[in-house]
Amino acid sequence: MRKYFKWILGAVLTATILTGCGGSGDADYISAVTREEGSGTRGAFVEIVGVTTADGNDNVFVEAEVAPGTSVMMTTVAGNPLAIGYASTGVALSDNRVRAIAIDSVMPTVENMLNGTYAIQRPFLIGYNRDNGLSELAQDFVDFIFSAQGQEVVADRGYVPFVQDAPQYTASGMSGVIVVNGSSSVYSLMQHLSGAYRDINPDVRIDIHGAGTGHGISAARDGLADIAMSSRDLRESELEFISPLTIAIDGIAVIVHPENDIVGLTLEQVRNIFLGEISVWDDIR
16 A cells, blocks of 8 residues: 555656646646637738738637637736737737737837838728718718827827828817727727717717627628728728728737746747647747
């Protein structure tokens, strides 16, 4: 019996040494977190980083954890020291629960997006039904977005304004309701744009829904939304019924938990993590 217990104790100690302190075999395994299918952020990320098949289809490995929305992505990475994910820079850089890392030694700053040195960047778009056009009220809101005041909101939120030397906007005195639907990444910026517009035009109500890029485009197509929000370029099939307008340039920051000592990765390393070809943090430290 004593010999049996000695064998059991030796096995337990050996397992503990092999699996790391605390007894977990996943102590140093990378926990990759991706957005849901149909997300504009995911679409832009996999295309830019190259997490695709030979024919260009999404190829994020199936074991990656899926975060349905920007806020879930941030909470998931913030809650796991072994996690790595990605999010709009306007959100990622303002949330101290996570830390953005350099890609190819370049940080995702506005300056680096303007000079083109940060690799993972994409447009923020709005769109409207090509056949129906914009209502007079929705057009007035769009005019505000492209005005000096609207583009100042874009810059203040950490994005790159798309329009330089934009004209001043003058209050229209209009009233009514505008419905906006789409990308959860653009959602936060749209809320701030809406607030600034309503400070000038208090009789206008703007209902904003961050249901995802695909949902927003469908809503605009079906007449359920005046304006769609997209965090990726529109596909050819979508351009048949949606007219797009670029309102800002956004970087996609690669984010980790603050306790992670990784300072930066190469684009190739990020690609291989989300393809499932790199799975252990010590392999890239």
